[in-house]
Amino acid sequence: xxxxxxxxxxxxxxxNLSAQNETESAQATDENPLFQTTGANVIGAGKxxxxxxxxxxxxxxxxxxxxxxHLRIDRFGANLGARFxxxxxxxxxxxxxxxxxxxxxxxxxxxxxxxxxxTPSVGARLLLFxxxxxxxxxTFHTQVSFPMSFFPKYFKSSFQYAVQPLIALQFRNRIGxxxxxxxxxxxxxxxxxxxxxxxxxxxxxIFARCLITDRFMLGFGIENSxxxxxxxxxxxxxxxxxxxxxxxxxFGGGMQSFESYSLIGxxxxxx
Numbered sequence: 001x002x003x004x005x006x007x008x009x010x011x012x013x014x015x016n017l018s019a020q021n022e023t024e025s026a027q028a029t030d031e032n033p034l035f036q037t038t039g040a041n042v043i044g045a046g047k048x049x050x051x052x053x054x055x056x057x058x059x060x061x062x063x064x065x066x067x068x069x070h071l072r073i074d075r076f077g078a079n080l081g082a083r084f085x086x087x088x089x090x091x092x093x094x095x096x097x098x099x100x101x102x103x104x105x106x107x108x109x110x111x112x113x114x115x116x117x118x119t120p121s122v123g124a125r126l127l128l129f130x131x132x133x134x135x136x137x138x139t140f141h142t143q144v145s146f147p148m149s150f151f152p153k154y155f156k157s158s159f160q161y162a163v164q165p166l167i168a169l170q171f172r173n174r175i176g177x178x179x180x181x182x183x184x185x186x187x188x189x190x191x192x193x194x195x196x197x198x199x200x201x202x203x204x205x206i207f208a209r210c211l212i213t214d215r216f217m218l219g220f221g222i223e224n225s226x227x228x229x230x231x232x233x234x235x236x237x238x239x240x241x242x243x244x245x246x247x248x249x250x251f252g253g254g255m256q257s258f259e260s261y262s263l264i265g266x267x268x269x270x271x
Contacts (some may be wrong), residue, residue, distance in 0.1 A: 094254075
């Protein structure tokens with residue numbers, strides 16, 4: 001873990017120094033503070049953002065016809081994180097996510113088991129281009145997660161560990177004073193998502209955001225094949241309340257599945 005953090009800091013420091021002589025601003029001059037914690041933005045030199053959230057994930061899958069198979073997962077989680085501005089174009093982030101889940105499977109036998117996860121992550125972002133007219137803002141994002149799973153009742157071997165690197169490009173086009181179009185394309189691999197499985201490892205999104213008032217923003221779009229909606233409310237200049245909800249469903253072949261994810265949290269910017 002220490003070696004990964006040191007490498008990311010060294011890379012960001014080198015790239016940030018090389019960008020200092022560029023005349024173009026790293027942030028759009030008309031960027032509302034409400035947008036600073038979302039999309040392709042970096043938080044800025046010397047700034048620190050703390051964030052925390054509670055979330056709930058639901059998954060259900062049924063084969064109601066030929067094979068009476070049923071699976072349901074209810075997972076509750078919490079996460080804490082921090083972002084550190086390294087110069088005007090780069091930032092470093094760390095986070096810790098924990099969750100506990102209860103699962104029910106096999107409709108005829110009503111079997112249950114519980115599990116838990118703990119996932120530390122470290123990441124970095126570098127603003128490659130600040131955006132100009134129709135040319136988007138472009139940010140490179142990389143992150144390494146270390147998910148650890150616990151199965152206290154169901155499995156004799158009660159601990160599993162994985163490493164999941166992520167690389168992505170994030171883009172933002174400003175459309176007038178109130179609209180922004182965010183989109184991204186990335187790739188994640190690891191033990192649970194092998195590098196050879198290209199399509200399964202792709203991460204993508206396209207998101208439209210609208211500033212409804214000076215303090216409230218609403219966004220909606222598609223992220224990893226699921227519909228997503230997000231609301232951000234600026235309680236004061238350095239404190240933001242966020243809420244997210246996403247869902248996806250599939251039917252066909254005698255199978256039906258549904259999953260949803262909800263989150264509520266805060267972002268606190270330390271200047």
